[in-house]
Amino acid sequence: MDYTQGSNKQYHTQLSESDVGEYVILTGDPGRVKDIASYLDNAELVANNREYVTYTGYLNGVLCSVISTGIGGPSTAIAIEELVQLGCHTFLRVGTCGGMHLEVQGGDIVIASGAIRQDGTTREYAPLEFPAVPHYDVLSAQVHSAKTLHLSYHVGVVQSKDSFFGQHAPESMPVCSELENKWDAYCKLDCLASEMESSTVFIVSQTRHVRSGAMFLCLANQEREKTGLTNVQNHDLHPLMQCAVSTIKELITNDKAENH
Known part of the structure; x- marks a missing residue:
């Protein structure tokens, strides 16, 4: 069934094939899209519908896009x-x-x-x-870019959950013991951080046979707070x-080299 009524645009994102590049930066907050797109050449707003704001421009002469996904798995999968x-x-994913x-x-x-x-997604x-x-x-490419930019970075497993307040106020939930036990187990397994989209990005990409990655800014660390360590916010x-x-640019360069 064609919910777009013949518009030739995708129903939720309101995008057509000519609107986007093959390389895409995904971010949750629609307010971040313009800032990320400012790093592209000649970036322009191409669509704005629901939680999906899309800018498209160029990196290394190749068409690339930045789109917001909203919070969580379902809208990211769409x-x-x-x-x-x-x-x-x-x-x-950024x-x-x-x-x-x-x-x-x-x-x-x-x-x-x-x-x-x-x-759940x-x-x-x-x-x-x-x-x-x-x-x-x-x-x-992400690791190489972080090294080249001399950033403080970590590589490892993250937790992708559906409930923000299940993390930050587990005691208020009827299933608090389950949430707290799992959190404790993840910490003991050296899980680096908690967020809400990367598992969806990875699994949907694997299902559709495309490439994906995910990287995050750590805002703060509640476990450092619990143990009395300094806990700066950034x-x-x-x-x-x-x-x-930088990661996308490196991927473009590498892909061009492999295709020649």
């Missing part, structure tokens, strides 16, 4: 599904997280090498035994944005 329909093949490992501090960059699937894509992991090409996303753009 964005990737519709973008894949338009020919996009590489996705980089957002924020809360630290869990004591070495992760506010202002650090967290690069996800895998995600705990404590979400991916259960409708793949069995729970199937891991949520990034594509190696994207992961490698909300400056620009180093993360620079690293994301």
Whole structure:
């Protein structure tokens, strides 16, 4: 059934094939899209519908896009599904997280090498035994970009959950013991940070046979607070944005080299 009534645009994002590039930076907050797009050449707003704001411009002469997905798995999955329909093949999730490992501090960059699937969306894509992991090409480019920019970064597993307040106020939930026990287990397993989208990004991308990665700015770390360690807050996303753009540029360069 064609809900677009013949518009030739994707229903939720209101995008057509000519609106987007094959490389896409995903971010949750619509308010961040313009800032990230400022790192692109000749970036222009191409669509604004629901939580999906999209800018498209150029990196290394190649058309690339930045789109907001809203918070959480369902809206993120919709964005990737519709973008894949338009020919996009590489996705980089850029957002924020809360630290869990004591070495992760506010202002650090967290690069996800895998995600705990404590979400609902991916259960409708793949069995729970199937891991949520990034594509190696994207992961490698992220690490190289972070090193080149001399950023403080960490690479490892993150938790993807559906309930923000399940993390920050578990005692208020009827299932508080389950939430607290799992959180404690994840910390003992050296989980780096908690966020809400990367498991969906990874599993949907794997399902649709496209590449993806995810990286985050750590805003603060509640586990450091609990243990009496310093717990600075940092909300400056620009180093993360620079690293994301550098990652896409490296992927473009690498892809061009492989195709020649």
